[in-house]
Amino acid sequence: MSVGIRIVDAPVSRRDDNRAHRYIIDHIKPGQQIRRRIAVTNLSDRRHRVQLYPAAAAVHKDGFAFAPGRTGNELTRWVRLEHDELVLDPDETATVWTEITVAKHATGGEHYGVVWAEISPERDPSKQVRHAARAGVRIYLSVGPGGEPRSDFRIDDLTxxxxxxxxxxxxxxxxxxxxxxxxxxxxxxxxxxxxxxxAGPFNVNAGTVGRGRSTVATTALDPRLPGGAWTARLTLSSGLVTRETTGRITISTPQRDGKPQTALLTLGGLVSVVAALLVAYAYRRRSRAR
Incomplete structure (x- = not known):
């Protein structure tokens, strides 16, 4: 039992913004309206009734966070969906218009939410726990007069x-x-x-970062990489903003049983050399005895 939901097309002004093809992102003045078309797909192998509804979200130090259930906020009061319910056959897709009309006395700043598509099984009185499957499209809506606030970030401490x-x-x-x-x-x-x-390129794990906040971008490398000095080039993007930094880093020698692996290899090589010398010495003594 699963469902999919996605943006059908981004507005012309944001065609080059990859975030606008995944989320509802815009800047709008109080009293104005935006519309987005979303597609909902029944990904299961049986016919299902799909519920559509907006719910609250927030961006904090750990990234983008969804509020539980159908919890609302100021943004969700501005959202209107063309349909709040769909009946879809297996692999069937339907499109739904989403309208967001900002209140004339709306709070300025960036507001967060999500449009959910949810499949819930028929209620069974004998079961107290009911599992539901849902997927959502995030909303990042900036509200205020004038132009859209600038997006930017800085990369430091490549280690x-x-x-x-x-x-x-x-x-x-x-x-x-x-x-x-x-x-x-x-x-x-x-x-x-x-x-x-x-080596590379390797994917970077960074996620969502709120205004004025910081995060640690992490890149897992191939465990087979040898220790030593490397030149690292890190490129990060968010929408139309891309920043890059390059630095010299040193990958330490992997540890094994609390000791550097290279030390173990050196010791192993030394033992092999000593063993070879002992064999050669014994062979020479035997030859002289003959």
Whole structure:
């Protein structure tokens, strides 16, 4: 039992903004209205009744957070859906218009919400727990006079480290210096490594960053990468804003049983050399005895 929901098409003014193809994102003055067309698909193998409704959301230090159930906020009072219920056959898709009309005395700033599509099973009186499947389209709506607040961010402190399981990783601190929330995606590439090696690109995990907040962008690397110095290039984007930083990092030698792996390898090599010398010495003594 599952359902899918997506934006059908972004407005002309945001065709080049990849976020606008996934979420409802805009800047609007009090008293004005925007419309978006969303597509809802029944991804299950049976006919289902799909409920559509707006609900509250927020952006805090841990990223974009959905309010429980159908909890509302100021934004959800402005949302009107063409249909609040659909009956869809397996793999059937229907489109629904979403209208957001901002109140004339709306609170300025960025408002967050989500349009949910939910499939709930028929209520069974014998069961106290009922499972539902839902998918949503986020809403980032900036409200205020004048033009849209600028989006921007800064990348600092590019560092190589190791996770608790010993896997190599690269971290960077990202500060949202603009006036809107960010949804960061990006890539990390490595070059000029040991012996001139290069690696990547690797996907970066950064997520949603609220206005004035910071986050740590994390990139998990291939555990087989050798330790040593590398040149790292990190590229992050949110919508039409892209920032890049390059720095020299050092990936430490992986640990094994509390000791550097290279030390174990060196010790192993030394033992092999000693064993070979002992064999050669014994062979020479035997030859002289003959």
């Amino acid at each position: 190589a480290t190791r996770a608790a399981d010993g896997a190599p990783m690269v971290t960077a601190h990202v500060k949202n210096t603009g006036g809107r929330a960010l949804d960061l995606t990006g890539k990390l590439t490595l070059s000029n490594g040991p012996g001139g090696a290069f």
